[in-house]
Amino acid sequence: MRGAAATLRHELIGLSGVLERNAYLVKRYVWWELAFFVWSLANTLTIVFIAKGIHAAGGKLDVDRATTTLLIGAVIWSYLGVVFEILTETVAWERWEGTIEYTFMAPLARPIHLIGMGLFAVVYGVLRTAVLFAVIAGFFSLSLGGANFVAALVVLAVASVSFIGIGMMTAVLPLISPEKGMQMGFIAQGILLVISGVYYSVSVLPQWMQWLSTISPATYALRGIRHAILDGYGVGAVWGDIWPLIVIGVIAIPLGLVIFGVGERHAKRHGKLKRSG
Amino acid sequence: MTAVEVHNLRKEFLRRDAERSGLRRRRRRVPALENVTFAIERGECVAILGQNGSGKSTLVRLLSTLLLHDGGSALVFGHDVFKEQRAVQRLVNRVSVEASFFKKMSSEENLSYAARFYGMTGAETRERIPMILDRVGFPARRRHEAMEHLSRGMQQKVSLARALLTSPVLLLLDEPTTGLDPRSKLEVQDFIREVWASHDATILLCTHDLAEAEALADRVGILDRGQLLCLEPVDELKERYRAETLEEAFFAATGREFEQEDEDAERGVFA
Numbered sequence: 001m002r003g004a005a006a007t008l009r010h011e012l013i014g015l016s017g018v019l020e021r022n023a024y025l026v027k028r029y030v031w032w033e034l035a036f037f038v039w040s041l042a043n044t045l046t047i048v049f050i051a052k053g054i055h056a057a058g059g060k061l062d063v064d065r066a067t068t069t070l071l072i073g074a075v076i077w078s079y080l081g082v083v084f085e086i087l088t089e090t091v092a093w094e095r096w097e098g099t100i101e102y103t104f105m106a107p108l109a110r111p112i113h114l115i116g117m118g119l120f121a122v123v124y125g126v127l128r129t130a131v132l133f134a135v136i137a138g139f140f141s142l143s144l145g146g147a148n149f150v151a152a153l154v155v156l157a158v159a160s161v162s163f164i165g166i167g168m169m170t171a172v173l174p175l176i177s178p179e180k181g182m183q184m185g186f187i188a189q190g191i192l193l194v195i196s197g198v199y200y201s202v203s204v205l206p207q208w209m210q211w212l213s214t215i216s217p218a219t220y221a222l223r224g225i226r227h228a229i230l231d232g233y234g235v236g237a238v239w240g241d242i243w244p245l246i247v248i249g250v251i252a253i254p255l256g257l258v259i260f261g262v263g264e265r266h267a268k269r270h271g272k273l274k275r276s277g
Numbered sequence: 278m279t280a281v282e283v284h285n286l287r288k289e290f291l292r293r294d295a296e297r298s299g300l301r302r303r304r305r306r307v308p309a310l311e312n313v314t315f316a317i318e319r320g321e322c323v324a325i326l327g328q329n330g331s332g333k334s335t336l337v338r339l340l341s342t343l344l345l346h347d348g349g350s351a352l353v354f355g356h357d358v359f360k361e362q363r364a365v366q367r368l369v370n371r372v373s374v375e376a377s378f379f380k381k382m383s384s385e386e387n388l389s390y391a392a393r394f395y396g397m398t399g400a401e402t403r404e405r406i407p408m409i410l411d412r413v414g415f416p417a418r419r420r421h422e423a424m425e426h427l428s429r430g431m432q433q434k435v436s437l438a439r440a441l442l443t444s445p446v447l448l449l450l451d452e453p454t455t456g457l458d459p460r461s462k463l464e465v466q467d468f469i470r471e472v473w474a475s476h477d478a479t480i481l482l483c484t485h486d487l488a489e490a491e492a493l494a495d496r497v498g499i500l501d502r503g504q505l506l507c508l509e510p511v512d513e514l515k516e517r518y519r520a521e522t523l524e525e526a527f528f529a530a531t532g533r534e535f536e537q538e539d540e541d542a543e544r545g546v547f548a
Contacts, residue, residue: 010396017393021379024390028381028423098377102439105341106394107366268345271290274338275377 014108018116022086025093026124037128044074044136047199065230067140071133072226073198079129079156080163080189080218086121087167088185090114091174098275110264111257114171118164126156146232154235155224158245162217165252166192172263175272192218217248278354280447280479281317281340285349286310288335309335311503312349319354319446322473322480323508324494326487326527332503333483334373337451340481341371353447367395370445374452376432380425384410384435387424388442395443402442409438413468430461437468441476448472450482454489462489469493487523497523501531 026033051066090113094100103113137144170188174181195209196202196218202210213219224241227233235242267273288310294303310332317323327333338344340351342362351358353365378387385406392402410420413434424432433453440448450469454462466489473480473493483500484490490497491511498508507514507530511523518529 013396013398014394017390020393021382021386021390024382024386025379097379098375099379100377101338101341101343101373102371102377102391103394105343105366105369105371106391107363107396108394109363265345268343271335271338271344273343275375 010107011109011112014106015112015116015119017108018113019120022117022120022124037132040078040128040132041135044071044078044132045139047071047074048136048140050199064140064142068137068142068144068230069226070199071136071140071142072229073222075129075133075136076218076222076225077193077198078132079125080193082125082128083118083121083160083163084167084170084185084189086124087114087117087164087171088174088182090117090171092182095174095178095275101274104264104273110260114168114257114260115164117171118160118167121167122157122160122164125160126153144229147229148232148234149229151228151233151235151238152225155221155228155238155241155245158242158249159217159221159224161249162245162252165249165254165256166217168253168256169259172260175263175267178272192216195219197222214244215248217245217252220245220248278319279316279352280319280321280354281315281481282352283316283340283349284314284351286313286336286339286346286351287348288332288339288344289347308503310339313500313503313505314349315498315505315508317479317481319479320477321496322482322494323496323498324482324484324490325498325500325505325508326484326490326523327500328485328533331500333485333500334451335503336500337371337373337449337481337483340365340447340449341369342366368445369447369449370440370443371449371451372433372436372440372453374455376429376436378424378432378435381423383421383423384415384427384438385420387435388439391439392442397442405442406438409442410435412441413438414464428461430457430464433457433461433465434468437465437472441472444476446478448478448480450480450484452484452486453482454484454486466493487527491523499527499530506530 048067048070051061051063051070054061054066055063091100094103166188170185173184177184195205195212196216197205197213198218202213202219205213220241224238227238227241264273287308289306289308291304292307294305313336325333325336335344339346340353340358342358342365346359354368356364356368358365379390382390388406389402392406397405407417407420411417415431415434415438419427419431424435427435437453453469454465457465469480470493472478482490482493494511496508496510497514499506507517509517514526515521515523518526520526520529
């Protein structure tokens, strides 16, 4: 019992180290973080203006509702990008700095290491996304009085478990392909969003894509958050979107860990676990 | 007690040929280590000499749990390096030729991050980091400076501090002084000597610096093209090869001058 407690303490200290390091890096690269935020802002604005554009071209639509729908899609895209990017940096950034060998030979359980990266990604991603959402909503003077932000956050939190699991799967790619692995993460992110109804309802997708959308956590996250913000649904009312997220999360995390483990063993066998790849 | 026991250790890497066989390039296995066998007693300092590409780094990376072997066995204080990786990781730390750090982070932040993985709390690192940096002769006023602003010698001192912060019982030094100016080199060597004398540490030093090996190690081994040709005290080594100097002994053992590059360049890609 005492041994288990000591092991748990050791792992938690290690996890705090992962969070601490990421906080140091955000602090040290704060101007780059700001530049990246401006890029996200511009990108989101480009998408959200589409609603006004359609209206100006004679299209009949509720501009505020369409703007909010697009905004939710754009910020979730941005959030997913942050989560995947930070998880992919588990390997990519360490390799770039040359610290990968020291980190991977340290006595820290890989699940704890990856969960630490995931936790930081979620906390950082939620803060960043909230600011992005607030700035754009203010820019368009969107009326969000009826929005249930608590329910939206609950959906996002539950969805994040699945996102971390999928992020773990893509995080291993730079170990297998040092040159192109990181870009493969972007492909996974793109595929996830195209089948999940990021700027449209999944009902407009071809049947086979609709089937794929049922196994994507982003489908439920987007739908649940839209219901919570646009229609003011509470947690109970969006339970239909929450329980599939729980099921996908329960599968995605262990699967992500197994896939990362297989990739790490492959890298150790073929000598790829080193700074130069 | 035996600190390191390596028996018939073998590691190969796959290498793609320039020639194609149909649409695919042929692959072949290139040996990086071939049936390497040796033992290091607790508290000993052993140097492994070898040219670039001889397999020194592969050996260090195998013992650091960063590589999986293709045959043989390796034990660190009785723990199987390939089956009990966590137990081995708690006992081992290393200093490599590149002092790798997060360049924008300060020495203190880098050390703090590394120490967490070995279970050291914030309170512990706040106390120990200044002490250990002071011990390696790192100026206190530069503790908060980004690593990228430090000289290579300074960075290597922080690298030594990082390794010692976790109190490893086996310290793997992979060319720790390569590329340093003469003064920094001597400082680092002095510090290694001091650590060895004051810590209960066993040291495996892989180097291609003959004088460093002779000055620091109890026994010296010659690793050539993945094969460990010998491992004995310097005097016995010289006697065995009827050589006046370690360089002559190396030449007698390998048939090549020490400074001569290994012609088998492909080995260098991995090892």
